[in-house]
Amino acid sequence: xxxxxxxxxxxxxxxxxxxxxxxxxxxxxxxxxxxxxxxxxxxxxxxxxxxxxxxxxxxxxxxxxxxxxxxxxxxxxxxxxxxxxxxxxxxxxxxxxxxxxxxxxxxxxxxxxxxxxxxxxxxxxxxxxxxxxxxxxxxxxxxxxxxxxxxxxxxxxxxxxxxxxxxxxxxxxxxxxxxxxxxxxxxxxxxxxxxxxxxxxxxxxxxxxxxxxxxxxxxxxxxxxxxxxxxxxxxxxxxxxxxxxxxxxxxxxxxxxxxxxxxxxxxxxxxxxxxxxxxxxxxxxxxxxxxxxxxxxxxxxxxxxxxxxxxxxxxxxxxxxxxxxxxxxxxxxxxxxxxxxxxxxxxxxxxxxxxxxxxxxxxxxxxxxxxxxxxxxxxxxxxxxxxxxxxxxxxxxxxxxxxxxxxxxxxxxxxxxxxxxxxxx
Amino acid sequence: xxxxxxxxxxxxxxxxxxxxxxxxxxxxxxxxxxxxxxxxxxxxxxxxxxxxxxxxxxxxxxxxxxxxxxxxxxxxxxxxxxxxxxxxxxxxxxxxxxxxxxxxxxx
Numbered sequence: 404x405x406x407x408x409x410x411x412x413x414x415x416x417x418x419x420x421x422x423x424x425x426x427x428x429x430x431x432x433x434x435x436x437x438x439x440x441x442x443x444x445x446x447x448x449x450x451x452x453x454x455x456x457x458x459x460x461x462x463x464x465x466x467x468x469x470x471x472x473x474x475x476x477x478x479x480x481x482x483x484x485x486x487x488x489x490x491x492x493x494x495x496x497x498x499x500x501x502x503x504x505x506x507x508x509x510x511x512x513x514x515x516x517x518x519x520x521x522x523x524x525x526x527x528x529x530x531x532x533x534x535x536x537x538x539x540x541x542x543x544x545x546x547x548x549x550x551x552x553x554x555x556x557x558x559x560x561x562x563x564x565x566x567x568x569x570x571x572x573x574x575x576x577x578x579x580x581x582x583x584x585x586x587x588x589x590x591x592x593x594x595x596x597x598x599x600x601x602x603x604x605x606x607x608x609x610x611x612x613x614x615x616x617x618x619x620x621x622x623x624x625x626x627x628x629x630x631x632x633x634x635x636x637x638x639x640x641x642x643x644x645x646x647x648x649x650x651x652x653x654x655x656x657x658x659x660x661x662x663x664x665x666x667x668x669x670x671x672x673x674x675x676x677x678x679x680x681x682x683x684x685x686x687x688x689x690x691x692x693x694x695x696x697x698x699x700x701x702x703x704x705x706x707x708x709x710x711x712x713x714x715x716x717x718x719x720x721x722x723x724x725x726x727x728x729x730x731x732x733x734x735x736x737x738x739x740x741x742x743x744x745x746x747x748x749x750x751x752x753x754x755x756x757x758x759x760x761x762x763x764x765x766x767x768x769x770x771x772x773x774x775x776x777x778x779x780x781x782x783x784x785x786x787x788x789x790x791x792x793x794x795x796x797x798x799x800x801x802x803x804x805x806x807x808x809x810x811x812x813x814x815x816x817x818x819x820x821x822x823x824x825x826x827x828x
Numbered sequence: 829x830x831x832x833x834x835x836x837x838x839x840x841x842x843x844x845x846x847x848x849x850x851x852x853x854x855x856x857x858x859x860x861x862x863x864x865x866x867x868x869x870x871x872x873x874x875x876x877x878x879x880x881x882x883x884x885x886x887x888x889x890x891x892x893x894x895x896x897x898x899x900x901x902x903x904x905x906x907x908x909x910x911x912x913x914x915x916x917x918x919x920x921x922x923x924x925x926x927x928x929x930x931x932x933x934x935x
Binding site: 425426429432433435438441442445501504505640643644645647648714715718722725727729730731732733734735736738778 | 838839840842843846868870871873874886887888889890891892895915916918919920921
């Protein structure tokens, strides 16, 4: 392959990313508590998706329909409240189990139970006089407290096991039975600890943590957070590393979920939707057909004169519609391809992210409040996630065309090169 | 027919499902009875490595390969072969080339 000065520089640059930017991020993403939180969050997403469906029904975009639904709103909202607003309670179950898997000796179910118990004591100690729980802490507002509680629980259970702070039974007792006794002592210590902290001393970990996290929540909803996310995402993917694991899905995920839960609560309460950045935001404006807006690119190559590009395009179009674009990334390849560096890293996803952010900020399009599967196809993605705002659909269609125009010269340039190489062979 | 039991790991077991299909199509041509599934690399701590002949890693999660290999060794499979799937074969879902490479590693 012919290389010129520009491409040599690009090569150097991507080598630099691979050597200095990627390793610390990969390391952080692979950190086991981090990974467990991510895995636990992903497993509760179906419930959150189901939980936002009643909201669509109670806030339909057409007024006559909305009025027709009004009498059922209260009952439908219970379905929403018991899923979306209780998300952290369910997350406690899945996080306990995920964290337990770090240690061979721990039983996932037992850790889940202890986590849930300690978490409830911390965020919602029962009011015995009226026999009620304050369930605010079960919503996204208790999420960061859960992270702290769950990590303390699993680490202490492991510590207790390692240092023999357990009740041991003879070997002849079956493993499961022995386990239930073994964990009694550390379990009791944990419950007493969280009880002391919350009930006796009266230290409200949840409000303290929410105070600490609220500036972070504000930062994760800014244009520069979106920009940094998009840039890192593109840089990592350019060197062939699954960037989403470390940006949108990694560090940002709890914040994005908290944001969308907040947005949903605002819609349920009939107030203005407060946050711009959510997971559907990124899938609507950063990744049409996957990172780097590869769907317009694939469309451009569907009838390419290069058999190679045609093959890639035809293989990629269906997965691309569902936002999976590894075939394009590796098949073309775009990864480590100097010619693709400029459009892939700077001109596509980054531009799209800013486009979506600005349009939302000035109120031309709506922010998302419905969590939907990230594999939802383009046009449907902005429509469903905003509870049916057609302006978002139009804005995405326009963005699709803009991206096609931006990709066009690079698509043609690379096509010419492919044809030349195929001719040589 | 030679029996091989393999697993492919990628970020969320989406793109790897395409490779599973490609491998299943290619294996009988090479006279191999292949059992292959895909999983999300994020949840590698929940994997059961027993009965596996080879673990295939998708290129975009190569950063996790070392950790997963270490984990397999801790679980008692220090000699389990790992194969990093090359970018191009992954992107173009080149089933036959991947089966060839797999055979080369397994000897």
